Amino acid sequence: MDTDSPAGRARGPYAKSAERRRQIVDEAYRMFSTRGYQASSLREIAGAAGISLSNLQHHFASKEELLLAVLERRDETPAAETAAADTAENxxxxxxxxxxxxxxxxxxxxxxxxxxxxxxxxxxAEGVTDGHPGREFFLRRYDSLRAGYTAEFEEVRRQGRLRSGVDPAMAAASVVALWEGIQLQWLYAPDRIHAADALRAYLDLVIVSADDEGADA
Incomplete structure (x- = not known):
């Protein structure tokens, strides 16, 4: 459905409710990122959004529920646009x-x-436990990441740039594991560990550079 068309655009109370939820998530995203989850309260987030605590809880019943919305927003926005701009700058x-x-x-x-x-x-890490509110989110996310990266590696193979013996599905699972693991190490030692460098090194092992004359597709 074209939600930008006059007929498809959300109007009235529904549009206001959706906009309010987005505003709350934006403020929570900012506060969780700068102050941390434990140090941020729903009351403070409500104040930053210019609404009452009861109004916020009408949209998000708990801080954990709000955090899951923040995580979903993280996958939609944050570094993706910046990364694309940085990569394509020249x-x-x-x-x-x-x-x-x-x-x-x-x-x-x-x-x-x-x-x-x-x-x-x-x-x-907490999401692996039964009953955790984030369990389904992370199950879906990991399934989606592996499927998406598998498709990307298969396309690289079709282009003749995937090194021989590399299985796209295994490469996808490996890159997800590496990315999340190296980011954790970076949190402990940001002066010595850089996730981007580790990812680049792994990808250079499995993908042949376009400039590599010795491609072994």
């Missing part, structure tokens, strides 16, 4: 950014939001 604006370059750029951009990366790391 490139032909009409040229598509290779997925591996975009991935490395996003990992570098993630260093600008350490608070949210720390929150994500904690919740993804």
């Amino acid at each position: 490139a032909d604006e009409n040229a598509a950014v290779p997925f591996d370059a975009a991935m490395v750029a996003r990992a570098a951009a993630n260093e600008r939001i350490p608070g949210l990366i720390a929150l994500y790391s904690v919740l993804s």
Whole structure:
């Protein structure tokens, strides 16, 4: 449905409610990123959004529920646009950014939001327990990441750039594990560990550079 058309655009109370939820998530995103999850309260987030606590709780019954909305927003927005801009800064604006370059750029951009990366790391670990409110979110997210990266590696293979013997599905699972693991190490030692460098090194092992004359597809 075209929600930008006069007929499809949301109007009235529904549009106001959706806009209010977005405003609350924006403020929570900002506060969780800068102050941390534990140090932020629903009352403070409500105040920053210019609404009452009861109004906020009408949209999000608990801080955990709000945090899950923040995590979903994180996947939609944060470093993706910045990473794409950084990667394409000196490139032909009409040229598509290779997925591996975009991935490395996003990992570098993630260093600008350490608070949210720390929150994500904690919740993804906690989410393995039965009954955790984030369990379904992370199950869906990991399934989606593996499927998406598998498709990207299969496309790289179709282009003749995937090194021989590399299985796209295994490469996808490996890059997800590496990315999340190296980000955790970076949180402990940001002066010595850089996620983008580690990702680039791994991708260079499995993907043949376009400039590599010795390609072994």
